[in-house]
Amino acid sequence: MESNRLKRLEGQFQKDLAEIFREMAQSQFRGLLLSATRVNITSDVGLARCYVSVFPAKDKQEIVSWLNDNESLIKNTLVQKLKGALRKMPELRFFLDDSIEQEEAINNILKGGGESPIK
Numbered sequence: 546m547e548s549n550r551l552k553r554l555e556g557q558f559q560k561d562l563a564e565i566f567r568e569m570a571q572s573q574f575r576g577l578l579l580s581a582t583r584v585n586i587t588s589d590v591g592l593a594r595c596y597v598s599v600f601p602a603k604d605k606q607e608i609v610s611w612l613n614d615n616e617s618l619i620k621n622t623l624v625q626k627l628k629g630a631l632r633k634m635p636e637l638r639f640f641l642d643d644s645i646e647q648e649e650a651i652n653n654i655l656k657g658g659g660e661s662p663i664k
Contacts, residue, residue, distance in 0.1 A: 559581045
């Protein structure tokens with residue numbers, strides 16, 4: 546069972562990452578919308594799995610790879626935003642959140658616009 550403190554921390558990470566991504570989109574990724582959709586932090590606060598949505602982009606995985614390659618820069622910015630709220634800052638790992646695309650595909654199938662996997 547997850548503690549309330551961990552849930553609050555995940556929410557704060559998500560909020561701060563969204564702000565960092567907004568700033569990065571203005572300088573690094575013009576015309577893209579980067580969004581932190583979910584953050585899961587391990588109970589020992591050693592690792593934060595950050596799920597990112599990228600819109601519109603063809604090379605979404607390339608952008609997620611760039612985020613992972615620049616994890617230390619993002620982590621330092623996040624530390625500044627948290628203002629010493631943590632003794633130990635978890636490692637950040639970024640993953641592509643494709644739940645929106647999956648939801649769209651399911652909706653198309655349900656509406657009859659897509660091909661059903663059952664034949």
